[in-house]
Amino acid sequence: xxxxxxxxxxxxxxxxxxxxxxxxxxxxxxxISYQTLSQYENNVGSVRIDMLxxxxxxxxxxxxxxxxx
Numbered sequence: 001x002x003x004x005x006x007x008x009x010x011x012x013x014x015x016x017x018x019x020x021x022x023x024x025x026x027x028x029x030x031x032i033s034y035q036t037l038s039q040y041e042n043n044v045g046s047v048r049i050d051m052l053x054x055x056x057x058x059x060x061x062x063x064x065x066x067x068x069x
Contacts, residue, residue, distance in 0.1 A: 011065065011066050012040060012041045012055065012066065013041040015055070015059040015061050015065065015066075016037075016041070016055075016059060018059070019058065019059040019060060021058070021059075023037050023038055023041070026055075026058060026059075029058055030051065030054050030055065030058060031054075032051070052066060
């Protein structure tokens with residue numbers, strides 16, 4: 001699976017908070033640990049494209065929001 005090296009962390013956490021989810025709630029719905037989600041939000045490690053798609057669906061935003069202003 002292709003991975004992305006850099007995802008703007010502020011947008012990921014803002015999108016999650018805007019969806020009314022805690023890290024724990026979002027991680028559970030995404031099928032990952034909250035530590036992994038925290039790493040994604042703090043730009044530690046790589047995020048798989050399929051996970052970005054899951055996040056965009058859960059948060060109700062287009063994937064493009066993550067990359068473009």
